[in-house]
Amino acid sequence: MKIRLGTLLLTSAALISPAAAQDAASVLQAADKAMGASAVKSVAYSGAGTMRYPGQSYEPNGDWPRAPMTSYSATIDYGSKSAKEEYAVDVAKKERGGGLAAPRTTNFVSGNYAWNLNAQGQPNPQPTQAELREFIITISPHGFIKAALASGNATIEDRYFNRLDQTVKVIGFTAGKYRITGEFDKDNLLTRVVTWFPSPVMGDMAIEVRYTDWKDVGGGAKFPFHIHAHQGDHPLNTGGRNWFDIRVTDAKVNVPEAAITVPENVRNAPAPQVRVASQKLADGVWYIGGGSHNSVAVEFKDYVALIEAPLDDARTNAAIAETHKLIPNKPIRYVVNTHHHWDHLGGIRAAVAEGATIVADDRDRDFYRNVVLAPQPRSLSPDRLSQFPFAATGPGTLALQTFTDRATIGDETRVLELYHVEGLNHATDMLVAYLPQSKILVNADLYSPPPAGGNLQNVGENAVVLFNNIKRLKLDVAQHVPIHGNPGPQADFERIVGPVAARSRPTGDGG
Ligand SMILES: [Zn+2]
Incomplete structure (x- = not known):
């Protein structure tokens, strides 16, 4: 045979x-x-x-x-x-x-x-x-x-x-x-x-x-x-x-x-569980932490945008539930995905099942539409999206919005700006999210602030790239909110990363 x-x-x-x-x-x-x-x-x-x-x-x-x-x-x-x-x-x-x-x-x-x-x-x-x-x-x-x-x-x-x-x-x-x-x-x-x-x-x-x-x-x-x-x-x-x-x-x-x-x-370590701890960062802006990967919820007049749907269904569903608790009676219309690495991508299916539109870099379009958000065999671990009938209707039917250089979400109450990060070796599709009213900058994998006034063990090239992009985009940042770790002030970022960025700036094209 x-x-x-x-x-x-x-x-x-x-x-x-x-x-x-x-x-x-x-x-x-x-x-x-x-x-x-x-x-x-x-x-x-x-x-x-x-x-x-x-x-x-x-x-x-x-x-x-x-x-x-x-x-x-x-x-x-x-x-x-x-x-x-x-x-x-x-x-x-x-x-x-x-x-x-x-x-x-x-x-x-x-x-x-x-x-x-x-x-x-x-x-x-x-x-x-x-x-x-x-x-x-x-x-x-x-x-x-x-x-x-x-x-x-x-x-x-x-x-x-x-x-x-x-x-x-x-x-x-x-x-x-x-x-x-x-x-x-x-x-x-x-x-x-x-x-x-x-x-x-x-x-x-x-x-x-x-x-x-x-x-x-x-x-x-x-x-x-x-x-x-x-x-x-x-x-x-x-x-x-x-x-x-x-x-x-x-x-x-x-x-x-x-x-x-x-x-x-x-042997005595607690069983893995999804833990969520949130805090208000500014008017209409909440940090949703408590695990290895955070999200940030941003409130608008009629809807909410969630920055990052990390890890898997369990983590992202918990972040979604916390968002509804903090901001009741408004739909999560957008979920911003910082980049395609699997630990930052594993929750976008839950976000789609929630009814949100995924916002990501245009370089992600084919992979997300044809593989991640497409109907997939999921017999080993069915997820929230795989239970939806529309998950079986074929690629291209799911809500995905992409951009190349910059995008804006917002209304008369608040604005959320998304910028492509240039010059990064970590991922070609990386974005940062900026809130001009509160001067908050959200990043993934680029800079995790130390405790206020402290130092980093070493300043990686990703932090230098973030520094250069903030200058290039002329962003007026007061606070850094990382997907990994805790928020910290721009003063620390300037003090810690600034001197390293000054030393490593390439000559000729001005960086
Ligand atoms: Zn990454």
Whole structure:
């Protein structure tokens, strides 16, 4: 039977027969034997390669910024469902775009607990990361075989691949809500895993991991010495994004050091919850904080504009609810999106479901209209917009207004000005929002003020770009309101960023 990739997944349930289940069991047993999976209790491997910053591209829908990974090491302990990974990146060689380029990253997961190490080497709870990290254990080379055998629901299909002109055996199974598929080569080694993971921006987002260059690593086990991963394939966004690529130089199985103890502060960390704390900044202007990403609500005569719909449905719905509490009986007509990075974009679907028009840079138009706001498969994590009938009526029907240099929202009571930020390496579509009456400037990812009168540890290039844009646009700013962090006065900004901007101003064109 020749069936093309894509159609098979929709019809696979109808294809299960006792014979196919038997066939799946024998393929899995052969793979288990070839890879030594059942005998692998833990694995430790190391190497080097490339890593990317998901959802942090410079161009909307562009490739994710890449950084050379000068070292990578990981351990997985299957019994305790725990894993650790540690990598160093060459920060100076990171491509433009977003993402925190820390020289060294150490991530952990153990069951429902996830954490990393902060700059001081102390454990920092990351409860929202546990699900993905556990999932990566499930789709690791030996983890896949263990999970497929344990599932009891594995099926096998012949799948024809145009690019190979070849028919390949594909094992599929479900683990909880996840559908996972794997392909095997003639030696019964797992060569490719394709699965889906929920993303607030992309919906059911494909994850693809290729395992090649299998070698004996002792104990009757083999391990792939080349691991290459993609994320972000989408029916309307052909071609996924490179995620990471690791050339393994050393791998060992059944290593005692793989067992991990959950630190006390991680075990006792509160469950993740959406917290909103608002404060009035000026007449008709409210800061909606309480989390890692803020919003700002601006009141007009007949409606409200909300600046930023960050993270996901939960965060943005909470910001919307707070806005209605602060400004009752007025619709949220506009939601301003500062730029396309996924942590700032994940709530625009909730904003559309609320009935708002999204206002963004014109560079975002195609990606937002054709992918983010288009009807998407969202079976893994349905959101507010996916429940609306109009979400299934096709691209172009949703409210999106874009601009190139500047735009104004307002009436006789108040004005909100939006300006494109020039000269930025963080994102090509960045805007800042300015309120001339209250002299408030709202920025994302450019400048987070220190406590009043304080200093920043270092002044980044984004703050200098903000400084130059304020001068270029001749904005009379009194207060900076960041999407990350707390408001601060312009006097501090001038004192802290001014001298750095003066030193770094390019010669010749006057900056
Ligand atoms: Zn950003």
